[in-house]
Amino acid sequence: MTASNIVIQTSKKKKSQERRFGRIAGKTVIYLILLIQAVLVLAPVLWIIGSSLNPGNSLYGSALFPKNPTITHYIELFTSTDFPIWYMNTFKIAMSNMILSVIVITMTAYAFSRFRFAGRKEGLIIMLVLQMFPAFLSMTALYVLLWQLGLLNSHLGLVLVYVGTGIPYNTWLVKGYFDGIPRSLDEAARIDGASNLTIFRQIILPLTKPIITFVALCSFTGPWMDFLLPRLLIRSAEKTTLAVGLFEWVKGQQNTKFTLFAAGAILVAIPIIILFAYLQKNIVEGLSSGATKG
Amino acid sequence: MKRGKKSALLSALFMGLGQLYNKEYVKGVLFALFETVLLLFSIPYFKKALWGLITLGERPLYYVKGIAKGDHSIILMIQGIIAVLVLLLVGIIYIVNIIDAKRTEEARIRGKGPMGLTELAKHVWGKYFHFIILSPAVLFLIFITLLPILVMISIAFTNYSGPNHLPPAKLVDWVGLENFRNLLNLKIWNTTFIGVAKWTIIWGVLSTITTYFGGLLLALLINANGIKLKKLWRGIFIIPYAIPGFLSLLVMRLMFSGPGAINNLLSSLGIDKIGWLTEPTIAKTVIILINLWLGTPYFMILMAGVLTNIPKSLYEAADIDGASYWQKFRKITLPMVLFSTAPYMILTFAYNINNFNNIYVLTEGNPVNPNYKFAGSTDILITWIFKMTYDQYKFHMASLVTIIIFVLMAVISVYGFTKTRSFNEEDMIQ
Numbered sequence: 001m002t003a004s005n006i007v008i009q010t011s012k013k014k015k016s017q018e019r020r021f022g023r024i025a026g027k028t029v030i031y032l033i034l035l036i037q038a039v040l041v042l043a044p045v046l047w048i049i050g051s052s053l054n055p056g057n058s059l060y061g062s063a064l065f066p067k068n069p070t071i072t073h074y075i076e077l078f079t080s081t082d083f084p085i086w087y088m089n090t091f092k093i094a095m096s097n098m099i100l101s102v103i104v105i106t107m108t109a110y111a112f113s114r115f116r117f118a119g120r121k122e123g124l125i126i127m128l129v130l131q132m133f134p135a136f137l138s139m140t141a142l143y144v145l146l147w148q149l150g151l152l153n154s155h156l157g158l159v160l161v162y163v164g165t166g167i168p169y170n171t172w173l174v175k176g177y178f179d180g181i182p183r184s185l186d187e188a189a190r191i192d193g194a195s196n197l198t199i200f201r202q203i204i205l206p207l208t209k210p211i212i213t214f215v216a217l218c219s220f221t222g223p224w225m226d227f228l229l230p231r232l233l234i235r236s237a238e239k240t241t242l243a244v245g246l247f248e249w250v251k252g253q254q255n256t257k258f259t260l261f262a263a264g265a266i267l268v269a270i271p272i273i274i275l276f277a278y279l280q281k282n283i284v285e286g287l288s289s290g291a292t293k294g
Numbered sequence: 295m296k297r298g299k300k301s302a303l304l305s306a307l308f309m310g311l312g313q314l315y316n317k318e319y320v321k322g323v324l325f326a327l328f329e330t331v332l333l334l335f336s337i338p339y340f341k342k343a344l345w346g347l348i349t350l351g352e353r354p355l356y357y358v359k360g361i362a363k364g365d366h367s368i369i370l371m372i373q374g375i376i377a378v379l380v381l382l383l384v385g386i387i388y389i390v391n392i393i394d395a396k397r398t399e400e401a402r403i404r405g406k407g408p409m410g411l412t413e414l415a416k417h418v419w420g421k422y423f424h425f426i427i428l429s430p431a432v433l434f435l436i437f438i439t440l441l442p443i444l445v446m447i448s449i450a451f452t453n454y455s456g457p458n459h460l461p462p463a464k465l466v467d468w469v470g471l472e473n474f475r476n477l478l479n480l481k482i483w484n485t486t487f488i489g490v491a492k493w494t495i496i497w498g499v500l501s502t503i504t505t506y507f508g509g510l511l512l513a514l515l516i517n518a519n520g521i522k523l524k525k526l527w528r529g530i531f532i533i534p535y536a537i538p539g540f541l542s543l544l545v546m547r548l549m550f551s552g553p554g555a556i557n558n559l560l561s562s563l564g565i566d567k568i569g570w571l572t573e574p575t576i577a578k579t580v581i582i583l584i585n586l587w588l589g590t591p592y593f594m595i596l597m598a599g600v601l602t603n604i605p606k607s608l609y610e611a612a613d614i615d616g617a618s619y620w621q622k623f624r625k626i627t628l629p630m631v632l633f634s635t636a637p638y639m640i641l642t643f644a645y646n647i648n649n650f651n652n653i654y655v656l657t658e659g660n661p662v663n664p665n666y667k668f669a670g671s672t673d674i675l676i677t678w679i680f681k682m683t684y685d686q687y688k689f690h691m692a693s694l695v696t697i698i699i700f701v702l703m704a705v706i707s708v709y710g711f712t713k714t715r716s717f718n719e720e721d722m723i724q
Contacts, residue, residue: 023520027521030521034521038527038531041534044545044546045533047545104430104434107430108430110427111424111428114424115424117424125712127435130435130439132704133439133446134650134676134679134696137692138443141372141375141442142441145372145376160434165438167439168439172711195419225540225541227540243540246544247540265545269536272536272537273537280529280532283595284598
């Protein structure tokens with residue numbers, strides 16, 4: 001071993017030491033950023049949880065860590081407000097919207113993905129353009145339409161509007177996923193004598209569960225927080241939904257029902273967060289499928 | 295006579311005749327029954343609806359023995375448009391009937407006998423399956439999405455506005471292009487329009503860029519080598535996406551309000567209260583920051599998928615060449631990410647420009663701007679439209695501005711989507 005060789009080796013060692021140091025420093029910085037981010041993300045969440053446990057009822061006194069936390073607001077929600085009714089109404093609407101939407105959307109996406117017919121590409125573009133129209137400007141027209149059909153102030157009318165407005169975007173999403181399923185599978189089945197419906201039900205649907213779960217989840221969570229539609233289409237108090245009810249509690253300057261709102265908000269958010277956490281894999285796959293396949 | 299022409303003519307004369315001529319009795323009777331019912335019962339309906347659409351009513355509200363009567367122009371207009379759409383559907387059925395008659399005759403000449411009911415059902419189910427499964431969506435789209443758009447476009451050509459042309463007390467008239475001229479020529483209208491449009495575009499661009507790169511940053515950090523608890527981090531950062539947006543916005547509004555948590559915190563540190571949502575410039579900044587909180591997770595999820603799909607071999611090759619982190623990011627990661635997510639960036643931009651909730655729930659467009667007509671400093675076009683309609687009843691101008699945004703959005707999103715590879719190369723994926 002010559003002297004020059006040794007020199008080279010020690011300098012290499014030094015370099016790798018430097019690199020390791022750099023890597024540790026880099027990691028620390030990353031962890032620090034992640035931590036700050038986490039705090040920023042969680043702060044509003046913690047604040048609202050803290051508020052819901054505050055004994056008072058206004059925004060002014062509410063503290064992040066109340067001195068004597070209480071769950072009276074949660075009890076009050078169920079004993080002396082319409083909260084349970086709103087909850088049931090919203091749940092009903094959300095479930096119906098989910099079921100109807102999934103049926104209509106998967107059928108539409110299947111047609112666009114697997115059949116070639118005149119006006120197909122134009123149809124896809126038209127759907128895209130249609131969904132750009134701001135929803136609240138549709139209100140007057142929808143109001144008259146539902147009134148003509150006798151569906152005003154009914155949950156069915158609301159659900160039909162939700163299904164209709166959800167079609168364009170979701171069809172695009174689902175169609176993209178369907179496109180990724182090799183068509184040779186359909187053709188093999190067709191040779192075996194399978195009908196269109198059989199192919200749809202027994203080949204396409206089972207293979208596309210992630211995206212269907214994603215669409216179902218979105219259709220389910222959408223109505224929980226939609227505010228404009230129910231406010232304009234639902235008139236009677238016993239048919240009100242959560243978003244309208246909760247907004248009424250805090251829209252004024254007084255905020256005398258602030259803590260009640262906080263408790264209600266948490267009861268709305270928790271099931272949805274649990275759903276999201278449970279289905280996280282499907283969401284990631286559903287959302288990124290378009291980007292990675294596209 | 296040309297093949298099939300006779301049947302087609304017969305069916306054009308009265309639905310079902312051509313089918314009966316070809317001895318397809320079930321089909322023929324069904325078509326004929328459809329037209330008979332239509333002629334017997336719906337003519338007065340269509341007549342009244344079209345009269346309403348053309349005249350927009352002739353007598354405003356009046357009372358007969360305490361019962362309200364008279365024409366409501368806007369209801370008449372919408373009913374008229376609904377009738378036109380229904381007529382279009384009837385027209386399509388009529389055309390299908392003619393084509394069908396022609397085809398049956400051709401088939402008969404070729405020696406194929408008329409089909410029985412079950413045979414017919416089977417034939418349609420097999421051959422026109424895609425039209426059958428598309429029909430619910432088409433109906434939904436025509437009545438839930440297309441109808442409101444047609445109504446909105448129509449209103450832009452009327453004088454529908456308070457206080458002088460507000461049904462039911464007053465009638466509304468068609469005015470042609472007058473509203474377009476006013477938006478261009480009246481100073482107060484076009485100052486507001488230009489001012490609000492400017493902030494709308496700034497908001498759209500900044501909100502999209504911040505969330506896009508925020509999401510990319512988070513995804514990269516979580517994805518970095520040797521970072522532990524990746525699932526936990528991702529789980530935390532996904533929370534804003536999981537919480538219903540409307541709730542988060544309300545909570546943020548309360549947090550940043552005068553007596554809210556942020557000012558509380560500041561005053562306990564001895565700093566004066568700040569009008570987070572009441573000073574124009576501060577409010578705009580806060581809105582964009584809050585949107586960053588809300589919108590980053592979406593891009594983070596999107597990017598996470600893209601990042602795992604970049605071939606590892608690219609990075610290994612770069613390592614051999616001694617590339618630095620920054621070089622690898624700029625030459626490999628960024629181009630790959632931009633390439634697959636650019637369309638989503640455009641779509642998000644289009645979505646944000648229309649993002650009513652963010653602005654309205656946080657500030658309601660306030661603080662008020664004295665130079666604007668019916669708009670505040672943080673109003674974007676969409677919230678301005680909302681105010682014009684629900685607070686000021688200026689439906690005609692609101693419709694006009696809507697059409698402008700709508701055309702803009704349509705162009706952007708069509709451009710964005712036709713750029714996606716899934717649209718252009720969909721038949722090559724197999």
